[in-house]
Amino acid sequence: xxxxxxxxxxxxxxxxxxxxxNCSYKTSINNLQWYRQNSGRGLVHLILIRSNEREKHxxxxxxxxxxxxxxxxLLITASRAxxxxxxxxxxxxxxxxxxxxxxxxxxxxxxP
Amino acid sequence: xxxxxxxxSHQVTQxxxxxxxxxxxxxxxxxxxxxxxxxxxxVEFLVSFYNNExxxxxxxxxxxxxxxxxxxxxxxxxxRSTKLEDSAMYFCASRASGGYxxxxxxPGTRLTVL
Numbered sequence: 001x002x003x004x005x006x007x008x009x010x011x012x013x014x015x016x017x018x019x020x021x022n023c024s025y026k027t028s029i030n031n032l033q034w035y036r037q038n039s040g041r042g043l044v045h046l047i048l049i050r051s052n053e054r055e056k057h058x059x060x061x062x063x064x065x066x067x068x069x070x071x072x073x074l075l076i077t078a079s080r081a082x083x084x085x086x087x088x089x090x091x092x093x094x095x096x097x098x099x100x101x102x103x104x105x106x107x108x109x110x111x112p
Numbered sequence: 113x114x115x116x117x118x119x120x121s122h123q124v125t126q127x128x129x130x131x132x133x134x135x136x137x138x139x140x141x142x143x144x145x146x147x148x149x150x151x152x153x154x155v156e157f158l159v160s161f162y163n164n165e166x167x168x169x170x171x172x173x174x175x176x177x178x179x180x181x182x183x184x185x186x187x188x189x190x191x192r193s194t195k196l197e198d199s200a201m202y203f204c205a206s207r208a209s210g211g212y213x214x215x216x217x218x219p220g221t222r223l224t225v226l
Contacts, residue, residue, distance in 0.1 A: 031213050042219035043155070043203060048212055088155065092213050098143065099168055100215060102155040 012109040019076045021106040023089030116218035133189045135204030145205040
């Protein structure tokens with residue numbers, strides 16, 4: 001798989017349920033970030049997790065990072081219709097390499 | 113809350129024409145980036161810029177592309193002679209110095225080359 005591959009590619013759930021999206025990557029990272037993109041719009045920064053962190057919370061978001069498996073997950077609890085969007089993970093490399101490498105994204109649809 | 117802004121939101125141009133995409137990064141940020149997203153594809157890094165010079169560029173960022181910070185607030189991406197395959201959404205991003213590499217993105221400029 002390529003650097004930053006999310007799965008599933010698409011996810012539909014009922015409003016109020018939890019949504020879990022996964023991201024895998026191949027090379028060592030400094031940080032992993034999650035972004036949201038509403039259809040055809042800009043990228044909204046959600047959360048950053050550093051390579052020495054295992055879990056981070058922000059509101060209804062919970063991110064985990066497993067560097068041994070080179071994977072991360074994003075959990076959105078108590079989903080709302082407004083959470084309908086595409087979600088991307090983005091990694092940056094070691095040694096000050098700042099450029100972000102994005103995954104292919106998970107298209108999340110919340111059914112009211 | 114401060115945010116990155118981009119103009120125009122949509123630009124239509126003829127192949128071979130020059131375009132300039134403009135960005136106003138968050139005011140106390142010192143690191144600037146351009147990315148692009150071809151419809152249906154991944155977001156791809158183009159270039160990073162710090163201290164008035166390019167820090168890193170991708171293979172996409174060839175001689176047709178240039179970036180400039182003409183004053184204390186704007187950051188521009190110029191495409192000298194547009195090609196059909198330059199049609200994409202172009203995103204500007206910025207981040208603060210120090211801390212971690214949290215990059216904040218603008219809403220994008222959709223470039224359509226005819």
